Amino acid sequence: MTATRMTRQRAALLDALRDGGFRSAQGWHERLRADGSTVGLATVYRGLQALSESGEVDTVVTDSGETLYRHCGPGEDEHGHHHHLRCRECGRAVDIDVPGFETIVAELASHHGYRDISHTIELSGVCPECAAAARD
Template sequence: MTTARRNAVRQALAGCEGFRSAQDIYADLRADGSKIGLTTVYRALQALSDSGEVDVLRTDDGEAVYRACRSEEHHHHLVCRACGRTVEVAGPAVEKWADAIAAEHGFVDITHTVEVFGTCADCAPNRS
């Protein structure tokens, strides 16, 4: 894939606050006149995810959504189910637990992803 196409996807994500689906990113790029294909968008997102530039999470219905990573450190996310607001958080207790459970079962070279979904303070009054 050309760097120009990957950069186009990177730029599309840079302008977004919340997580976006590949289809949303594709639609935005096409609306801006890009001739990029959906498969190319998926490949670019995978490459950006592999390099740590993009955060990926699975929604409640299993769809992968993407966001430009705001931190170079390993982190987790708090995600509002109502508005999609996302906060990057450290999880030292999660890190210790993952290392301990892996060691207990003889696993090495582990990775993990933890996403916590809830309702943010701004949306909570509207959910009553």
């Protein structure tokens, strides 16, 4: 089996990840270095990728094409499909729930004969704090 070892780097990543908010892979890398950990960029990418596959981090892709990562449910919610409302400025995000959306999507899909539907909802805006800050 594929044993996953808990290394110093991985622990550091998980730890940093814990303070919520979306950050790019390189962003998390910087943060780790800032915290004193000597972690390679490649390792951060690998770690984030692994975590995203195991469902421990969510990922979103920005307009500019970079992938943002964020710590999410510990793992026990395999069903836990939810969405985010992310702040364009600071990356802070709140989990949201769009009632009935999944159902509507399923109906639309079958209506058109499409199968194996997957959906992505990306909501972004400016959070109260950043809006206030921007107002100067």
